Amino acid sequence: MNFSMIVYILAWVLRIEGISLLLPFICAIIYREHSSAAAILSVSAMSLVVGAVLTRKKPKKIAFYTREGFVIVAGCWLVLSLVGALPFYISGKIPHYIDAVFEIVSGFTTTGSSILSDVEALGKGLIFWRSFSHWMGGMGVLVLVLTVLPLGGGYNMMIMKAESPGPDVSKMVPRVADTAKALYKIYFVLTVICIFAFLLSGMPFFDALCIGFGTAGTGGFAIRNSGMADYSMFSQFLITIFMILFGINFNVYYLLQRRKWKDAFSSEEARTYLLIILCSTLFIAFNNLKEMGNGLLFALHHAFFTVGSIITTTGFSTLDYNHWAVPSQMVILFLMISGACAGSTGGGIKVSRLIILLKNMGKELHLIIHPEAIKRIRLEGKSLDYNVVRSVSTYLIAYCFVYIISIFLISFDGFDFTTNFSAISATFNNIGPGLAKVGPIENFSIYSPFSKAVMIFDMLAGRLEIFPMLILFSPKTWKRTN
Structure with a gap:
């Protein structure tokens, strides 16, 4: 285990976090929130100083392997979160540290x-930091690190594979550092377009900025106590469109940028993703015409927004879907688990994994009927390697294991099954709101500190594809090798 290299990269993450904290500090100064500004600046300064000291000298031994890559990813996200929670705690806006960690x-x-x-009680500076954290985490913090810290020797790819969502990660360009830059360039440009569109729809500048960060990162933190209900239907429609766009694999945008139109528009995963959105929207709208009232157009609008928000795991809401028909709530639970496309900013299992699992099931049924047949699983027009199919099956086993254990652990708080099941669904799949007592107009403060800790683990495990978090608990991970 190359501990010196792990510490070195962790320190670089601290430096980036310290610089990032200067943006909410400026925001707090502009709005004359002096106590919040002081708290943010102190954490920023601490991060920059500690990061600078620990990165002053690059380790002599830079070689590391897969397990170090997974530990680096998990460790960086833990450090990022533990430090990022401090402005909320030091300012006194969130008095309990476990709550501050949960929030960040x-x-x-x-x-x-x-x-x-009461979200608005945080003040503009901390609301900005809360929303900006979505944007930072959306594409991946370590992907950002790789744009400024190219390691060479194939080590970048180990980190990117451990952090990037989806069953497989491939380089878009020959060098991983260039891939990271290409991803962030697309991400940045789409975010700017998104914010500009929100401004044109009549949103105030601060709202457009924060909602833009949440939409781009498919995060879903509202900046008003009313959620998205206060914005115009046109603004809500634009939010829906951009949520869906950010839920598409960024490789598609790279292909469009390279003018490879045929490859971009032939994505099987993207077509399936859009088909799920269309079918779910129509079903929910017609299933809830009476509950929503105000006609078919109103029902379609809010069904489209909710479906787009849930499948992309953004979590914005315009209506309380706790009052919708039970079949519609079941569709919402499916969308929570399904998630968006691999290689996007969305969470969940990912549409590509669902396609692979269904095709693998079809293959097994075919082999039962025709034992001598040779049948390969194909995705995006390519035959999938056995290791990819195996990794998807292994992921599903780990996913179910963590899901069941988490529901069991939080059940000791005494809440009903729907609340507990949807709470884990919402946190583990990086959705936001659940159902019942953690629905769109509720929050997670009802849970004990222990249950919050379980859900903190689930949020990190869900974002990092489970294994980088699980590997921390294996004694073999920490054994030194010659």
Whole structure:
């Protein structure tokens, strides 16, 4: 285990976090929130100083392998969250540290679950930091690190594979550092377009900025106590469109940028993702015409927004879907688990994994009927390697294991099954709101500190594809090798 290299990269993450904290500090100064500004600046200064000291000298031995890559990813997200929670705690806006950690982990993992009943009481500076954490976590913090710290020797790819969502990660360009830059360039440009569109729809500048960060990162932190209900239907429609766009694999945008139109528009995962959105929207709208009232167009609008928000794991809400028909709530639970496309900012299992699992099931049924047949699983027009199929099956086993254990652990708080099941669904799949007592107009403050700790783990595990978090608990991970 190359501990010196792990500490070196952790320190670089601290430096980036310290610089990032200067943006909410400026925001707090502009709005004359002096106590929040002081808290933010102190944490920023601490991060920059500690990071600078620990990165002053690059380790002599830079080689590390897969397990170090996973430990680096998990460790960086933990450090990022533990430090990022300090401005909330030091300012006194969130008096309990575990609640502050829950809030910022929910931000960085683009979950959007909250323990706050009065969001606006945070003040503009901390609301900005809370929303900006979505944008930082959306594409991946270490992907950002790789744009400024190219390691060479193939080590970058180990980190990117451990952090990037989806069953497989491939380089878009020959060098991983260039891939990271290409991803962030697309991410940045789309975010700017998104914010500009919100401004044109009539949103105030601060709202457009923060909602833009949440939409781009598919995070879902609202900046008003009323959620998205105060904004115009046109603004809500634009939010829906951009949520869906950020839920598409960024490789598609790279192909469009390279003018490879045929490859971009032939994405099987993207087509399936859009088909799920269309079918779910129509079903929910017609299933809830009476509950929503105000006609078919109104029902379609809010069904479209909710479906777009849930499948992309953003978590914004315009209506309380706790009052919708039970079949519609079941569709919402499916969308929570399904998630968006691999290689996007969305969470959940990912549409590509669902496609692979269904095709693998079809293959097994075919082999039962025709034992001598040779049948390969294909995705995006390519035959999938056995290791990819195996990793998807292994992921599903780990996913179910963590899901069941988490529901069991939080059940000791005494809440009903729907509340507990949807709370884990919302946090583990990085959604935001759940159902029943953790629905769109509720929050997660009802849970005990222990249950919040379980959900903090789930949010990180869900964002990091489970294994980087699980590997921390294996004694073999920490054994030194010659």
